[in-house]
Amino acid sequence: MNPEIGHYALVLALAVAILQTVLPIWGARTNDAALMRVGPSLALAFCGFVALSFAVLVVAYVTSDFSVLNVVENSHSLKPLLYRITGTWGNHEGSMLLWALVLAIFGATVALFGGNLPARLKANVLGVQGSIGVAFIAFLLLTSNPFTRVIPAPAEGNDLNPVLQDIGLAIHPPLLYLGYVGFSVTFAFAVAALIDGRIDAAWARWVRPWALGAWAFLTLGIAMGSYWAYYELGWGGWWFWDPVENASLMPWLAGTALIHSAVVMEKRDALKVWTVLLAILAFSLSLLGTFLVRSGVLTSVHAFATDPTRGVFILGILVFFIGGSLTLFAARAGNLRQGGIFAPISREGALVLNNLLLTAAAAAVFVGTLYPLALEATTGAKITVGPPYFNLTVGALMLPVVFAMPFGPLLAWKRGDLPGAAQRLMLAFLIGLAAAGAAAYAESGGPALAPIGIGLGAFVILGAIIDIAERSGLGRVPAATAFARFRGLPRAALGAALAHAGIGICLLGIVAETSWNSETIVGAKVGDSFAVGRYELTLARLEPRTGPNYRELAGVFDIRRGGASVGTIESSKRLFTARNMPTTEAGIRTFGLSQLYVSLGDELPGGGLAIRAYWKPLVTLIWIGAVIMALGGALSLSDRRLRVGAPKPARKAVAAARPVAAE
Amino acid sequence: MTRKGRRLVLISSALGVLAIAAGLVLFALNDTIVFFRSPSEIAQEHTAPGTRLRVGGLVKDGSVVKSDNVHVRFAITDGGADVEVAYVGILPDLFREGQGVIVEGRLTGPMSFTADSVLAKHDEKYMPREVVDALKKQGVWQEGANGNPVKATQGSAAP
Numbered sequence: 001m002n003p004e005i006g007h008y009a010l011v012l013a014l015a016v017a018i019l020q021t022v023l024p025i026w027g028a029r030t031n032d033a034a035l036m037r038v039g040p041s042l043a044l045a046f047c048g049f050v051a052l053s054f055a056v057l058v059v060a061y062v063t064s065d066f067s068v069l070n071v072v073e074n075s076h077s078l079k080p081l082l083y084r085i086t087g088t089w090g091n092h093e094g095s096m097l098l099w100a101l102v103l104a105i106f107g108a109t110v111a112l113f114g115g116n117l118p119a120r121l122k123a124n125v126l127g128v129q130g131s132i133g134v135a136f137i138a139f140l141l142l143t144s145n146p147f148t149r150v151i152p153a154p155a156e157g158n159d160l161n162p163v164l165q166d167i168g169l170a171i172h173p174p175l176l177y178l179g180y181v182g183f184s185v186t187f188a189f190a191v192a193a194l195i196d197g198r199i200d201a202a203w204a205r206w207v208r209p210w211a212l213g214a215w216a217f218l219t220l221g222i223a224m225g226s227y228w229a230y231y232e233l234g235w236g237g238w239w240f241w242d243p244v245e246n247a248s249l250m251p252w253l254a255g256t257a258l259i260h261s262a263v264v265m266e267k268r269d270a271l272k273v274w275t276v277l278l279a280i281l282a283f284s285l286s287l288l289g290t291f292l293v294r295s296g297v298l299t300s301v302h303a304f305a306t307d308p309t310r311g312v313f314i315l316g317i318l319v320f321f322i323g324g325s326l327t328l329f330a331a332r333a334g335n336l337r338q339g340g341i342f343a344p345i346s347r348e349g350a351l352v353l354n355n356l357l358l359t360a361a362a363a364a365v366f367v368g369t370l371y372p373l374a375l376e377a378t379t380g381a382k383i384t385v386g387p388p389y390f391n392l393t394v395g396a397l398m399l400p401v402v403f404a405m406p407f408g409p410l411l412a413w414k415r416g417d418l419p420g421a422a423q424r425l426m427l428a429f430l431i432g433l434a435a436a437g438a439a440a441y442a443e444s445g446g447p448a449l450a451p452i453g454i455g456l457g458a459f460v461i462l463g464a465i466i467d468i469a470e471r472s473g474l475g476r477v478p479a480a481t482a483f484a485r486f487r488g489l490p491r492a493a494l495g496a497a498l499a500h501a502g503i504g505i506c507l508l509g510i511v512a513e514t515s516w517n518s519e520t521i522v523g524a525k526v527g528d529s530f531a532v533g534r535y536e537l538t539l540a541r542l543e544p545r546t547g548p549n550y551r552e553l554a555g556v557f558d559i560r561r562g563g564a565s566v567g568t569i570e571s572s573k574r575l576f577t578a579r580n581m582p583t584t585e586a587g588i589r590t591f592g593l594s595q596l597y598v599s600l601g602d603e604l605p606g607g608g609l610a611i612r613a614y615w616k617p618l619v620t621l622i623w624i625g626a627v628i629m630a631l632g633g634a635l636s637l638s639d640r641r642l643r644v645g646a647p648k649p650a651r652k653a654v655a656a657a658r659p660v661a662a663e
Numbered sequence: 664m665t666r667k668g669r670r671l672v673l674i675s676s677a678l679g680v681l682a683i684a685a686g687l688v689l690f691a692l693n694d695t696i697v698f699f700r701s702p703s704e705i706a707q708e709h710t711a712p713g714t715r716l717r718v719g720g721l722v723k724d725g726s727v728v729k730s731d732n733v734h735v736r737f738a739i740t741d742g743g744a745d746v747e748v749a750y751v752g753i754l755p756d757l758f759r760e761g762q763g764v765i766v767e768g769r770l771t772g773p774m775s776f777t778a779d780s781v782l783a784k785h786d787e788k789y790m791p792r793e794v795v796d797a798l799k800k801q802g803v804w805q806e807g808a809n810g811n812p813v814k815a816t817q818g819s820a821a822p
Contacts, residue, residue: 360680392687393684397683397684581757
């Protein structure tokens with residue numbers, strides 16, 4: 001397809017987005033039903049044009065159309081088809097276009113499946129979505145046009161950064177954007193409610209599926225990014241407190257607070273103003289993340305664009321949407337009627353505590369991420385705020401959240417019985433203590449906090465199980481009745497328990513990996529053996545190979561445990577010829593829940609290779625836990641309550657809650 | 664409890680959490696931040712040994728000595744002064760003589776340094792931003808010779 005078609009489609013999308021911003025909101029102000037009704041059609045047209053534009057860019061990549069500058073800079077005709085496709089969003093322009101596409105898809109889903117929304121709310125929501133569309137399409141057209149041509153067209157492209165030629169990159173940005181941009185819908189709902197000056201429990205019920213969906217995608221996106229860094233960057237870390245990671249963690253923390261406070265608002269009509277503020281904050285932090293990554297203000301593994309005009313433009317977008325929404329919030333929040341009082345010890349009280357600590361953690365991450373930038377801008381001093389800062393602050397704030405987590409679901413609304421809850425959790429607490437003791441006994445090496453972490457993880461997982469057992473009356477009623485009750489439990493309760501268990505599982509993985517991993521760095525020639533944890537590795541052979549666009553040297557290791565062979569592991573070092581750039585392809589082998597991790601270093605003067613090998617106990621639990629959290633979110637989404645909010649939308653709300661299905 | 668009393672509890676607990684968070688942040692910032700210095704700055708300021716720092720510059724040509732498998736010594740220069748660096752571990756893929764790197768660790772003497780991590784730029788075009796600034800100050804930076812966006816990759820020693 002002709003790249004100009006993509007360019008024109010983008011221009012048309014901008015025009016449609018401007019109409020989508022103005023007409024429905026004008027209609028809502030003047031009570032003009034006809035104007036309000038054009039919103040959905042415009043949102044669909046917007047989605048169509050952005051999708052067409054994106055498709056044109058994908059085609060340019062697949063066919064290696066080197067008359068397009070973006071393709072020249074980031075692709076190569078020898079690159080495998082999969083990476084030619086995923087390379088579309090492995091660069092600044094393409095990834096912004098993907099951002100706009102995800103936004104358009106969310107807008108279209110609201111238009112299609114928001115049938116149960118009041119007309120005014122829907123019109124305002126689509127209008128706000130339209131305005132975000134205007135900002136980002138204008139950004140693309142004015143500063144980051146992916147369809148710029150080069151004449152004469154070069155015969156070959158520069159290739160994609162080899163680190164990004166990976167299946168992880170195919171999945172990570174789209175998932176992350178589904179999370180980031182998913183919060184644009186909750187943001188639009190918040191701003192729409194503020195424009196209208198009215199908000200009630202039903203609003204929370206409409207917002208919750210979007211918040212849950214965005215949260216689940218963001219959870220998966222962060223986990224995927226972490227796993228990608230783990231296996232692709234070759235030094236065995238899975239979280240670096242890199243500013244770009246922090247940029248995704250902040251909206252996650254705010255979003256986690258939001259899905260909890262929305263429950264309070266829906267059930268008890270309380271915390272309204274706070275929930276609206278969180279909805280604004282979650283998307284503001286997503287925008288901030290986009291700004292940090294896209295403007296190139298950071299020194300970071302991910303920042304692949306630096307151009308001051310872009311930075312200033314995104315800063316403008318940031319100021320407009322965050323400043324505008326907060327101003328509107330300040331002006332209108334006072335009018336929102338407060339409701340629902342509750343005792344400090346109650347389900348609401350527990351959720352307030354959760355919210356306070358989560359937002360405080362988000363603030364700590366915010367300060368740690370932006371302080372170096374602010375300091376350099378004001379005094380010129382260059383500093384690094386590293387892992388020790390984040391481990392201390394976020395760790396100290398999240399520990400009470402995790403410890404309080406099993407108590408929350410066991411407390412009643414309005415007035416809870418804390419001793420009763422503690423009594424019911426006694427078994428979990430004792431088993432947690434036993435687990436901590438066992439961990440301290442089995443692994444004497446690690447830090448003193450480690451067994452406590454293990455105990456806490458076990459406590460949280462068991463607490464989630466006890467919550468469900470209590471709700472189904474296990475032990476108090478006959479087993480058959482308990483099972484019937486279990487099947488009748490609201491999916492939201494099951495989802496919450498599952499997500500909470502996921503946190504416990506993730507915590508176990510984090511504690512075990514950071515406390516008891518063992519690292520071996522050696523120089524080895526073929527035939528040499530060395531020990532890693534309880535395993536013995538032997539470098540069996542070195543194989544030079546040629547791939548489609550790289551050459552590699554692969555090392556094959558035999559693994560033995562207690563003298564018996566348990567398989568082989570292969571690790572390689574690749575040289576991508578187009579950019580003359582080496583990458584490390586770590587060899588990873590999973591044993592149960594733990595992994596053996598081997599990466600190759602340089603060739604040594606006396607022959608042989610530098611080799612770095614790790615034993616990472618229970619490391620897979622980190623990502624398994626995250627996936628379970630996301631599953632919990634999905635299970636919650638399928639709750640009847642989120643579907644029966646209005647007369648007809650049983651099927652529709654589910655689809656609306658899972659926007660990817662439409663893609 | 665009255666409505667007022669409950670609100671008081673809510674507000675005071677919010678303020679309590681806020682105060683704790685603020686205290687934590689300030690304490691941690693005080694304790695854990697690491698400053699960046701160029702070799703010339705270290706030479707001029709006589710920074711005290713034992714200070715935790717990040718130092719950036721170019722790996723001096725001919726200075727890299729690999730004494731055994733994983734012990735490496737090299738010098739970082741910004742044209743004005745050199746810092747001798749000792750490092751144990753695997754160097755990042757793009758560590759080469761003449762390339763820009765950042766090391767993090769402690770000063771062990773006036774101009775000697777023990778690094779526990781080495782960050783190298785991650786592709787031919789890119790150079791760590793701090794290194795570019797340090798080189799510009801010393802007048803050895805040529806505009807246009809390199810793009811300045813930053814992609815660092817890290818190699819770190821055993822903890």
